[in-house]
Amino acid sequence: MESSNFIVKGISAIGKMVKDTIGELGSFMMFLGYAIREAAHPPFRLRLIFQQMYFIGNESLFIIILSGFSIGAAVSLQVGTVFMLFGAQSMVGAANAKSLARELSPLMAGFLIAGRGGAAMTAEISTMKVNEQIDAMEAMAVDPVGYLVVPRMIASILMLPLLVGIFNIAGQFASLLVAINIFDIDMGTFFDKMLSIVTWHDVWAGLQKSFIFGVIISVLACRFGLNASGGAKGVGQATTNAVVTMLLALLTVDFIITYFQIVFK
Numbered sequence: 001m002e003s004s005n006f007i008v009k010g011i012s013a014i015g016k017m018v019k020d021t022i023g024e025l026g027s028f029m030m031f032l033g034y035a036i037r038e039a040a041h042p043p044f045r046l047r048l049i050f051q052q053m054y055f056i057g058n059e060s061l062f063i064i065i066l067s068g069f070s071i072g073a074a075v076s077l078q079v080g081t082v083f084m085l086f087g088a089q090s091m092v093g094a095a096n097a098k099s100l101a102r103e104l105s106p107l108m109a110g111f112l113i114a115g116r117g118g119a120a121m122t123a124e125i126s127t128m129k130v131n132e133q134i135d136a137m138e139a140m141a142v143d144p145v146g147y148l149v150v151p152r153m154i155a156s157i158l159m160l161p162l163l164v165g166i167f168n169i170a171g172q173f174a175s176l177l178v179a180i181n182i183f184d185i186d187m188g189t190f191f192d193k194m195l196s197i198v199t200w201h202d203v204w205a206g207l208q209k210s211f212i213f214g215v216i217i218s219v220l221a222c223r224f225g226l227n228a229s230g231g232a233k234g235v236g237q238a239t240t241n242a243v244v245t246m247l248l249a250l251l252t253v254d255f256i257i258t259y260f261q262i263v264f265k
Helices: 001-040 044-058 058-084 089-130 132-138 146-182 187-197 200-226 230-261
Strands: none
Touching: 001 146, 001 200, 044 058, 044 089, 044 146, 058 089, 058 146, 089 132, 089 146, 089 187, 089 200, 089 230, 132 146, 146 187, 146 200, 200 230
C-alpha cells in the first residue's frame, strides 16, 4: 500500500511539473509575442537601444575576448594531443574553428552574456518593480514592455552575433599560437586545412543560434524582472531564477537548433 501511494505521488509530482513547464512556456511565448508586436511599431526609442547596445556589447568585450582566447587555446591543446596519436596534428586549426563556429562560440558567448548582461537586466527591472516605478510608468500611460523590454531585446539581437564573431576570432588566434608554438605546425598549413574544412555554412549556423539566444536572454531576463516581488529579497531571487532559467533554456534550445541544422542541412 505504501509503495502504491509512493508511485501515485511520484506520478502526480511529474504531472504537475510537466503542467507547470508547459504553462510557463506558454506564458513566455505570449510575452515574447507581445514584445515583438511592440517592437514593430513606433516609438522606436533609438537612444535606449543604443544605450543597451553599448552595455551589452562594449562592456562585455573584454570578457568575450579573454574567454574566447582561453577556450580556443584549451580546445586546441586537447584536440592536438589526440591528433598527435594519428599524426594528424595539422588538423588542429580546422577542428578548433569548426567547433567554435558551430557550437562553442554561440553557446559560451550566450552563457557569458546571460551571466553578466541578463543578470543586470533582471536586477535593474526587478528593482524598479519592487520600488513601484513600473506602476508609475503604467500610470503615466507608458508601456513597460515597449520602454524596458523592446530596447533590450533589439540590442541583444544585434550585439550577440557580433560578440560571437569576436569570440571566434579570439579563439582561432589562440589556436594559431598553440599550433605554431606547441605542435610545430606551419602557418600556411594551418590556414589551408582550416579553409578546406570550415565553410561559411558553419559560421552561419553559429550566427543563427546567436540571434535566437539574444532573444531568449533578453526576454527571459526582463520577464523575471517584471514579475519580481518581495523587496530586496525578491530582487535577488528573481535574478538568481532568471540566470538559472536562461542557462537551461540556452542548453535546451542549442540542442534543438543543432538537431534541425543537421537534419535539414
